[in-house]
Amino acid sequence: MTDSWDTIADWYAELLRAGSALNDFNRDVLLDHLPDALSDHHVLDLGCGEGLIARAVAARGASVVGIDPSLRLIEHARSAGTAGPGTVTYTVDDGCVLGTVADDSVHWVTAGLSLNHVPDLDAALAAVRRVLKARGSLAFSIPHPCFEAPDATWTPVTEGAVRRVIGHYLAEGFWRSDNPQAVRRAGNQHRTLSTYLTALLRHGFLLEAVTEPAPSVQVAAQQPHRSGLPPFLVIRARRA
């Protein structure tokens, strides 16, 4: 069977709810780019999955809409609910279209580890720009494209030590991992760093922050091979 986000949805929801240090870390470094208090703010969470980031944004008081093309993940998100004080609703939608989201309607768009899944980055950025209010911002994270390129491996170098060996950094496009335990068995759209940055500029975004956070203590404990490399690239960009 060829996996998709719908076929791995139950596995992914279980992975996060059991406690994935890497996904929790991604949520935290992304939310570092948003204000602590978000009451009166409308936020779109693009590619919300089972709602990990949408719930955390609502905990800051925002009214959040989470969209995702996977109905099964949206069902998981709905069943998790939210503790407030903000609100969250979830809708099936495609981040390249955002057909359920009105023009000029949100102060923030968050996209945690999801723009690396949209097949058309230009369409997604055009849709994000359309739904953002004037001076609204997009905050997104992606697996660091320089280290998470197609066919990258963790290769033993000495007893107990491994190094990241980069595969095909310049090979942009769709690829999928053949590791049955990897998230990217459902596929991934690899793009270079310059492709992301130039697309943001082309769509009229101003770069406000670019971060490459070192793994947290929790990530290093769960995945020691990751020490010394930033697992994610995080960018905040404002609608000019």
Ligand SMILES: C[S@@+](CC[C@H](N)C(=O)[O-])C[C@H]1O[C@@H](n2cnc3c(N)ncnc32)[C@H](O)[C@@H]1O
């Ligand atoms: C790694 S998961 C991240 C989910 C969530 N943001 C999180 O941090 O747990 C990637 C998500 O991107 C979603 N996705 C795939 N294609 C998409 C598209 N065209 N538009 C929006 N989201 C998409 C998947 O369904 C999945 O929920």
